[in-house]
Amino acid sequence: MSDLYLLWRNLFRRKLRTFLMMLAIFVAFVIYGVLGSIHYAFEHGVDSSADNRLVVVNKITFIQPLPYAYVGKIAAIKGVKNVTFANWFGGYYQDARNQIGTFAVDPESYLRIYRDDLRIDPAQREAFIHDRTSMVVGEAIATKYGWKVGDRIPINSNIFTNKADGSHTWQLTVAGIAYAARKSFNTSFIIFQYENFNESKTFGKDTIGWITLETDSAAVNETVAATIDELFANSTAETNTQSEKAFGKAFLAQLGNIALIITLVVGAAFATILMIVGNTMVMAVRERTKEIAVLKTLGFPSWRIWRQVLGESVLLSLLGGVPGLLVAGLLVTVLSKAASGAIPGLALTLPVAGLGLTFMLLLGVITGFLPAWNALRLNIVTALGRL
Amino acid sequence: MTGQTLIHLQDVSKRFVKGKDTITIFDHLGLSIPAGDFVAVMGPSGSGKTTLLNLLGGIDQPTEGSITFDGGRVDTLTEGQLARWRAHNVGFIFQFYNLMPTLSAARNVELPLLLTSFGRAERKRRVEAALSLVGLAERADHYPREMSGGQQQRVAIARALISDPKLLLCDEPTGDLDRTTADEILAMLRLLNQEMGKTIVMVTHDPEAAKYARRTLHLDKGRFTERELVA
Numbered sequence: 001m002s003d004l005y006l007l008w009r010n011l012f013r014r015k016l017r018t019f020l021m022m023l024a025i026f027v028a029f030v031i032y033g034v035l036g037s038i039h040y041a042f043e044h045g046v047d048s049s050a051d052n053r054l055v056v057v058n059k060i061t062f063i064q065p066l067p068y069a070y071v072g073k074i075a076a077i078k079g080v081k082n083v084t085f086a087n088w089f090g091g092y093y094q095d096a097r098n099q100i101g102t103f104a105v106d107p108e109s110y111l112r113i114y115r116d117d118l119r120i121d122p123a124q125r126e127a128f129i130h131d132r133t134s135m136v137v138g139e140a141i142a143t144k145y146g147w148k149v150g151d152r153i154p155i156n157s158n159i160f161t162n163k164a165d166g167s168h169t170w171q172l173t174v175a176g177i178a179y180a181a182r183k184s185f186n187t188s189f190i191i192f193q194y195e196n197f198n199e200s201k202t203f204g205k206d207t208i209g210w211i212t213l214e215t216d217s218a219a220v221n222e223t224v225a226a227t228i229d230e231l232f233a234n235s236t237a238e239t240n241t242q243s244e245k246a247f248g249k250a251f252l253a254q255l256g257n258i259a260l261i262i263t264l265v266v267g268a269a270f271a272t273i274l275m276i277v278g279n280t281m282v283m284a285v286r287e288r289t290k291e292i293a294v295l296k297t298l299g300f301p302s303w304r305i306w307r308q309v310l311g312e313s314v315l316l317s318l319l320g321g322v323p324g325l326l327v328a329g330l331l332v333t334v335l336s337k338a339a340s341g342a343i344p345g346l347a348l349t350l351p352v353a354g355l356g357l358t359f360m361l362l363l364g365v366i367t368g369f370l371p372a373w374n375a376l377r378l379n380i381v382t383a384l385g386r387l
Numbered sequence: 388m389t390g391q392t393l394i395h396l397q398d399v400s401k402r403f404v405k406g407k408d409t410i411t412i413f414d415h416l417g418l419s420i421p422a423g424d425f426v427a428v429m430g431p432s433g434s435g436k437t438t439l440l441n442l443l444g445g446i447d448q449p450t451e452g453s454i455t456f457d458g459g460r461v462d463t464l465t466e467g468q469l470a471r472w473r474a475h476n477v478g479f480i481f482q483f484y485n486l487m488p489t490l491s492a493a494r495n496v497e498l499p500l501l502l503t504s505f506g507r508a509e510r511k512r513r514v515e516a517a518l519s520l521v522g523l524a525e526r527a528d529h530y531p532r533e534m535s536g537g538q539q540q541r542v543a544i545a546r547a548l549i550s551d552p553k554l555l556l557c558d559e560p561t562g563d564l565d566r567t568t569a570d571e572i573l574a575m576l577r578l579l580n581q582e583m584g585k586t587i588v589m590v591t592h593d594p595e596a597a598k599y600a601r602r603t604l605h606l607d608k609g610r611f612t613e614r615e616l617v618a
């Protein structure tokens with residue numbers, strides 16, 4: 001018999017109560033693991049954007065269009081190495097619920113700017129540039145729908161109307177499939193020719209959504225951004241130029257400040273179990289007042305009893321939390337597959353798991369502190385007198 | 388059988404402060420217990436019997452005076468030192484047995500050995516020997532709730548004996564038992580005193596129980612009113 005055996009027997013003295021506490025902790029850590037992983041994937045995905053890429057959007061909001069003519073003007077600015085642009089298409093496949101991030105782009109310049117992020121077969125790249133009604137499909141989408149090079153696919157828009165037949169459908173041929181050159185890059189997208197799009201849409205001709213450019217180096221980012229915004233100041237479409245990183249973060253902020261929501265939800269879950277488990281542990285140890293007094297009478301030193309009680313709450317926390325994290329890892333894997341890469345890099349990563357373990361230990365120590373302290377301070381004479 | 392002084396109380400006072408009042412339990416009490424003695428302590432409720440046992444067992448300290456055990460001062464020890472001293476020198480037997488409900492009889496008996504450096508095999512051997520001594524070898528795997536009061540008290544005796552202390556302190560050890568069972572327990576205590584030389588101090592309300600002791604001390608209002616020293 002060891003102290004650990006005593007601790008174990010005490011922990012499972014009331015099986016239902018212990019099981020319920022473990023369940024509460026388990027649920028909290030499932031929530032933490034899933035939301036924490038999503039949060040991490042977002043933060044991490046944004047951070048992986050290149051340092052010397054800037055995004056130019058309409059100053060009013062980034063959904064307002066910009067004139068196509070800006071592309072040429074920006075290309076002429078000193079410090080600008082490459083320029084490309086994109087237009088949001090509001091694409092979906094067959095059913096409006098099958099949303100796909102679809103962009104009308106200039107193939108050549110777009111693939112040049114994203115050369116370090118996307119990998120595409122050179123022959124497929126050439127085919128895309130030369131076939132006006134073709135598209136390149138990100139790996140996640142190609143896998144999800146089973147599309148192959150040469151397939152002709154009807155892509156619908158929930159914004160634009162096709163001049164040719166008044167429908168919302170564009171027939172596009174898969175010219176190639178783009179793979180992520182680094183893990184965190186989202187391949188849940190379709191890109192197709194802007195030229196084709198510009199000529200066949202019924203409104204908004206010669207406008208684009210945003211411009212992405214590459215500077216000579218990150219050091220000139222600020223100068224270039226200031227020059228661009230000055231150039232278009234007082235025009236009908238004033239611009240706001242930011243680094244792609246900042247843009248990504250602003251985009252996430254538009255999505256409803258995910259980080260804050262996640263922190264609040266996880267925080268609420270932890271606050272709840274902290275109170276439930278903390279309170280239950282205090283009661284559980286109070287029930288044992290007499291036994292603790294007997295242990296002390298037998299000669300068990302106070303610190304050893306203190307350690308026992310603290311160990312019990314830490315073990316409880318781990319027994320609920322570790323399976324919680326494991327299940328979260330499983331859920332995140334399933335979620336990542338279901339979202340077909342819409343959240344790139346979504347997985348229960350080491351930093352998230354590590355922080356989870358830290359939380360478990362903290363939870364154990366915090367909930368065990370008061371009962372352990374009470375046990376430490378327990379006076380034998382008064383406790384034994386309390387029959 | 389009795390020999391040199393094992394415990395000596397000199398001018399021991401014990402006072403409790405309760406709000407504005409100070410309750411004096413003992414006022415300059417003296418007591419000497421030779422090694423190998425078996426003392427019954429009787430007296431009305433509230434006369435300080437339990438308090439006396441607490442002082443003898445080092446779970447409470449006197450307000451004044453000195454307590455020596457085997458020639459060494461006990462009243463000056465720190466809380467940690469007292470815990471170690473108790474583990475080595477004193478076995479406690481309570482009225483309501485005070486076994487751990489989550490542990491089997493064998494593990495209850497083994498408990499004090501967690502404070503020693505004995506290995507697994509030695510601990511097992513000692514637990515078996517102690518359980519056999521109290522006649523419960525075949526009950527080793529039973530839990531307290533599965534045993535009668537008398538059996539539980541015998542497990543408690545085995546637990547008190549396991550680290551081979553010189554002194555056994557019993558607070559109304561038969562207070563919760565019927566006559567027959569009480570006699571069994573008392574006979575066992577007498578045996579431990581006579582055959583194993585354990586010094587025993589036993590608090591009891593039962594004159595029949597006191598007959599098992601070598602002498603009886605009557606405590607009233609914090610004083611020993613009468614001493615029956617057995618030659």
Ligand SMILES: Nc1ncnc2c1ncn2[C@@H]1O[C@H](COP(=O)(O)OP(=O)(O)OP(=O)(O)O)[C@@H](O)[C@H]1O
Nearest residue numbers: 381382403405412431432433434435436437438439
């Ligand atoms: N921690 C304490 N604080 C204050 N008073 C105490 C404390 N412990 C004991 N007393 C008082 O000391 C007196 C003696 O108590 P003690 O428990 O020693 O009596 P007892 O002789 O064992 O009585 P009983 O036969 O009922 O067990 C009582 O009046 C009790 O109220």
Ligand SMILES: [Mg+2]
Nearest residue numbers: 436437438558
């Ligand atoms: Mg008493």
